[in-house]
Amino acid sequence: MVLKTGSNLGEVxxxxxxxxxxxxAVATKCYGVVGMASRNKKDGIVNLLKSDSMSRGINxxxxxxxxxxxxxxxxxxxVNINTVCRSIVNRVRYTIENAVGIKVNRVNVxxxxxxxx
Numbered sequence: 524m525v526l527k528t529g530s531n532l533g534e535v536x537x538x539x540x541x542x543x544x545x546x547x548a549v550a551t552k553c554y555g556v557v558g559m560a561s562r563n564k565k566d567g568i569v570n571l572l573k574s575d576s577m578s579r580g581i582n583x584x585x586x587x588x589x590x591x592x593x594x595x596x597x598x599x600x601x602v603n604i605n606t607v608c609r610s611i612v613n614r615v616r617y618t619i620e621n622a623v624g625i626k627v628n629r630v631n632v633x634x635x636x637x638x639x640x
Contacts, residue, residue, distance in 0.1 A: 537623055539583040546581050546592050546630075549618045550611050555602035560595040560635035589626030592619070593633065600639040608632040 527536050547559055559580030582593040592615060598607055612630040619627050 543581040555607040589628040593631045
């Protein structure tokens with residue numbers, strides 16, 4: 524899908540992949556995040572994604588006046604998950620709204636696993 528914004532000067536089309544890459548880059552920089560997660564639909568197994576495929580753990584849905592970003596990730600053992608998720612929500616919303624110029628209606632963070640180092 525492509526999000527389109529426009530004015531009297533023209534139209535700008537932004538692919539969902541762009542928003543996914545931004546959200547993935549911001550989320551992986553947050554303290555306590557080990558990486559993005561991908562769930563195998565068939566087996567229900569969660570895999571830790573490599574850093575080159577950050578957008579695979581993120582879904583972007585277009586709503587009436589903005590977007591909804593769903594992030595699947597794995598956190599480090601011992602961190603306060605609630606605080607980490609709140610930080611991700613705030614940083615992803617702020618970065619997307621300022622970098623792309625579209626409204627972010629919701630950021631849903633789904634912790635798929637905890638990694639013990």
